[in-house]
Amino acid sequence: MVFLQSTFRRLGSLLLLLFLFMVLLPNSAFALDDGLLENGDFEEPPSGGFGGAEEEMAVASSIPGWTTNGTVELVRSGQKQGGMILIVPQGSHAVRLGNEAEIGQELMKLEKGSTYAVTFSAARTCAQLESLNVSFHESSSLSSSATVDLQTLYSVEGWDAYAWAFQAMGVRGDTGRIAFRNPGMEEDPTCGPIVDNIAIKKLFNPDSSSKKSKNVVINGDFEEGPWIFPNESLGVLLPTNLDQDITSLPGWIVESNRAVRFVDSLHFTVPQGKRAVELLSGKEGIISQMVKTTQGKQYNLTFNLGTAGDKCRGGQPLAVMAFAGDQAKNTHYAPTGNMTHQSSNLTFTAKAERTRVAFYSVYYNTRTDDKSSLCGPVVDDVRVMSVSAGVFLNQITRDYHWLMMLLALMFLTSFRI
Ligand SMILES: *[C@@H]1O[C@H](CO)[C@@H](O)[C@H](O)[C@H]1NC(C)=O
Ligand SMILES: *[C@@H]1O[C@H](CO)[C@@H](O)[C@H](O)[C@H]1NC(C)=O
Ligand SMILES: *[C@@H]1O[C@H](CO)[C@@H](O)[C@H](O)[C@H]1NC(C)=O
Ligand SMILES: *[C@@H]1O[C@H](CO)[C@@H](O)[C@H](O)[C@H]1NC(C)=O
Numbered sequence: 001m002v003f004l005q006s007t008f009r010r011l012g013s014l015l016l017l018l019f020l021f022m023v024l025l026p027n028s029a030f031a032l033d034d035g036l037l038e039n040g041d042f043e044e045p046p047s048g049g050f051g052g053a054e055e056e057m058a059v060a061s062s063i064p065g066w067t068t069n070g071t072v073e074l075v076r077s078g079q080k081q082g083g084m085i086l087i088v089p090q091g092s093h094a095v096r097l098g099n100e101a102e103i104g105q106e107l108m109k110l111e112k113g114s115t116y117a118v119t120f121s122a123a124r125t126c127a128q129l130e131s132l133n134v135s136f137h138e139s140s141s142l143s144s145s146a147t148v149d150l151q152t153l154y155s156v157e158g159w160d161a162y163a164w165a166f167q168a169m170g171v172r173g174d175t176g177r178i179a180f181r182n183p184g185m186e187e188d189p190t191c192g193p194i195v196d197n198i199a200i201k202k203l204f205n206p207d208s209s210s211k212k213s214k215n216v217v218i219n220g221d222f223e224e225g226p227w228i229f230p231n232e233s234l235g236v237l238l239p240t241n242l243d244q245d246i247t248s249l250p251g252w253i254v255e256s257n258r259a260v261r262f263v264d265s266l267h268f269t270v271p272q273g274k275r276a277v278e279l280l281s282g283k284e285g286i287i288s289q290m291v292k293t294t295q296g297k298q299y300n301l302t303f304n305l306g307t308a309g310d311k312c313r314g315g316q317p318l319a320v321m322a323f324a325g326d327q328a329k330n331t332h333y334a335p336t337g338n339m340t341h342q343s344s345n346l347t348f349t350a351k352a353e354r355t356r357v358a359f360y361s362v363y364y365n366t367r368t369d370d371k372s373s374l375c376g377p378v379v380d381d382v383r384v385m386s387v388s389a390g391v392f393l394n395q396i397t398r399d400y401h402w403l404m405m406l407l408a409l410m411f412l413t414s415f416r417i
């Protein structure tokens, strides 16, 4: 009896400990991990193993971690199709999506209301107008989707990493499903996009952190954005996204039909911190943000302009056009000494409660080494701050000072007459 009681007591305290452990454990232990999705690089062999001969396609009936619909093939690097060698962005395997084919993965432990950025690599094969429909589903109905255009080749490698974001609404608890679908209907059903290296990252809204300073730009240092693999050297393309709330680059909109590139300090030169945005495709690559302003108040937009260190010149200079309300300013990149960036500023008077701030590259630049990869100026550390009352007053008194002198002069001249 005594023995049993003590066992129960021990069991009780053990349960209590376990309970405390569960409660006190940081939430992150129960959240979806940032980084590669389960078999997101398609390197895990399917149940039947990867196919045999080089030219042979392994039609994937069971890719670990993924569900498929339609003709989904596992391709290996070096594999040929016609006379062409298929591009595998990372490692030795990737998937190719045939006409209207789809791959999907169930995501667990999603946090209700949170925004997630999905990074993936894609390459086209033989069709010119290839695209990918990326979507997020909750409770088996479509929650959000986007078509990512693969028509423009931004880098000479033949593939690129792209980012897209969705918001988990918590319709079906903490689970949802992401899918990649080839919406195309090509005559040659083997002409479909190749997908590889799929990763996810929960985004935090940097809104609150900027409240300390008087800077009204959200994520102006671009430190928060989609997942970039530490060994992926091409940066991540941010395609058109007109939704400021659900974006892979918190706070910002890519409002042009061409993409801009999110770059990291491991592979590019970045003016400040670890991340920045490289403006590609001239006037066709625009990022913007609507910032909170007070009507009639004067503001100062400041930003850093630099080179990404990717041999970007290509005959044209680097220059950025910056907009703030009805003001615009063209800044040419002309660093002093051995600096890799310079600052620029633009003052404006707010005409409304919200003011648009935007940037694009003035020229179409390409890399000097391969003469075809798109590149451009890097923008970082964007701030909009109200011009302090002190400065403003100083200006008024200075103006007033001139007025006094003018009056005195008039007074004196009137005397002489
Ligand atoms: C596969 O996709 C087709 C449309 O292309 C759809 O009708 C069918 O229901 C899908 N099958 C599954 C198992 O999702
Ligand atoms: C990047 O690193 C991961 C592991 O950290 C590795 O599996 C992968 O092959 C690497 N990719 C490249 C392109 O080196
Ligand atoms: C993506 O595909 C889904 C069907 O799977 C469709 O409902 C949706 O409209 C498509 N999205 C876009 C942007 O075309
Ligand atoms: C705007 O900011 C820049 C950089 O801090 C500064 O040089 C400039 O004087 C400011 N302009 C005004 C009107 O305060």
Ligand SMILES: *[C@@H]1O[C@H](CO)[C@@H](O)[C@H](O)[C@H]1NC(C)=O
Binding pocket: 338
């Ligand atoms: C570049 O600038 C740094 C800091 O101003 C200086 O220490 C360094 O000697 C400069 N390098 C060259 C090559 O001018």
Ligand SMILES: *[C@@H]1O[C@H](CO)[C@@H](O)[C@H](O)[C@H]1NC(C)=O
Binding pocket: 343, 344, 345, 346
């Ligand atoms: C601010 O802009 C003015 C006018 O374009 C320029 O002369 C000045 O150097 C700039 N200051 C900074 C810190 O960029």
